Structures are given as C-alpha cells and as structure tokens.
Amino acid sequence: MNSHHIIVEAATALASSLPTSTVETVAAAIFSSGTTSLKAAVTKRIPHHQHRDRALSFIDCWQYEAPDLDKSVVAIALQTAALSEQKHRDSQTVELVWTGPDDGDIPFRRTEQAILQLLDSAQERITLVSFAVYSIPNIAKALVKAAQRGVKLTVIVETPDKLGGENEYSTLRALGAQVEACSSVYYWPKEKRKLSEKNKPGILHVKCAVADGEWLFLSSANLTQQAFTINMELGTLVRGGSMPKRVEQQFTRLISSGTFARLPSDGVS
Structure with a gap:
C-alpha cells in the first residue's frame, strides 16, 4: 500500500x-x-x-x-x-440497540431509549408490531402523545386477547385504554395462518416499529417491561434509506390484503 x-x-x-x-x-x-x-x-x-x-x-x-x-x-x-x-x-444510519449486561466497553443504545426516540420523532404515522405486550407505561405514554399531535397509529398484535397459557399478556389491556382508543388495532386471525405438521398455527413473532417510513426499530424484544430491563435483547434502530419504507409497505399490504383483521374499538371486554 x-x-x-x-x-x-x-x-x-x-x-x-x-x-x-x-x-x-x-x-x-x-x-x-x-x-x-x-x-x-x-x-x-x-x-x-x-x-x-x-x-x-x-x-x-x-x-x-x-x-x-x-x-x-x-x-x-x-x-x-x-x-x-x-x-x-x-x-441511512444504523445503531445497535441492546438490553442486558453492560460492560461499558461498547456503547450500545438501550432498547427502550431507541423505541422512544422513534415514537417521539413521528410526525404522521406509526406502525407498531409485537408478539407480546405487557406493562409498558413509557411506551403507552409516548403513543398517546403521538396521537395527540396528529400521528396515525397502527398497532398489530399476535392476538387481541391472551397468549395461550400466559394470562398476564392480555395485549390490548397492556396497551391501555387510551392507546386502544386512538389506534387502529389489527391481529392475525388463526384461520389465516398456515399449520405445521403437528397442526399448530404459525405465530406473529415480529417485534418492530416504523415511523413515517423514515425510522425503523427492529428487535428481539417484545413490548414488555422485562424485555426493556432484565432480558438480553439485541436489535437495530435505522433512520433513512429504503428499509423503513419497505417494512412499512409490507404491513400496509398485509392489512390491505386481509391477512390482518381489524379489531373493533370495543374488541376487549
């Protein structure tokens, strides 16, 4: 050289x-x-x-x-x-996002900090997707604030009720009445899913958020307090480039095609 x-x-x-x-x-x-x-x-x-x-x-x-x-x-x-x-x-900027032990040597962004930045930056629309939702007060507050400034909220969950065998994960109750009231909430009906050889349906295992086709949060972390505090979770926060828009369009297409069903505003009793 x-x-x-x-x-x-x-x-x-x-x-x-x-x-x-x-x-x-x-x-x-x-x-x-x-x-x-x-x-x-x-x-x-x-x-x-x-x-x-x-x-x-x-x-x-x-x-x-x-x-x-x-x-x-x-x-x-x-x-x-x-x-x-x-x-x-x-x-495009890409940051690694982390929950878990921190040795202080590599400065990762914290999971909750990253998703809150995305939610607080949104000006027009947010698409939020998660398998499990439980006890997320800071996220709920950020979603309500976004709705109050005119942001359109689309929330997609694994099930509108409870995850099988896990009574604490009542997804829409965990989001809170305010979030539910200002969001379009969708879920993946069991009859729309393929079955395994053992006749078990596929699951919505995605955990991501997109804002304005500009920001993308993609993580192993569910929207739970445990995932933001004591679990070991890894993800990315992307700003700019084509990826946020492509992810947003993918979920828009799935809604338009009927893969996801919209939950009525009184969907949780």
Missing part, C-alpha cells in the same frame, strides 16, 4: 468516527497552519478530548507515512471523506 492510499484510508476512518463539523475543523486547521503549529491549532480548536486525540493521530499518520504530501492535498482528502460520510449518514 503506497503512502497516498494510507492517507486516503486514514481520512476515511477519521470521517467515519467523528462529526462532520469536527473533520472540517481539522481540514481548516491543516489549510491555515504550518507544520510546527498544526497540532497546537487542532488542540485549540477541538475541545472534545477523544475527538482531539483521533485528529492528532491522523496528523501523526500523515507526518510519518507521507510527509512529502502537500497539506492542501491532505485537507482536500479530509473534506472529501467528510462529505462522503455525511451523505451516507443522511441516507
């Missing part, structure tokens, strides 16, 4: 790990500073110590691997990498 390619890779790595504005600050410092004063200029302009350390490491890489490379070329490489990364971030 030649020295120029090393700098291109280093610029790309820096742009992917720092805010775009910080990378642009480093590029501006390179343009305006001499070799001897460059590190001092970067140190002065970047207050965040981790960001500053990464920027200084990039400068060390440049001065060690390609000291003959003109500063304008290095600065332009940084600006190009920053612009490319920003376009990528604007098109």
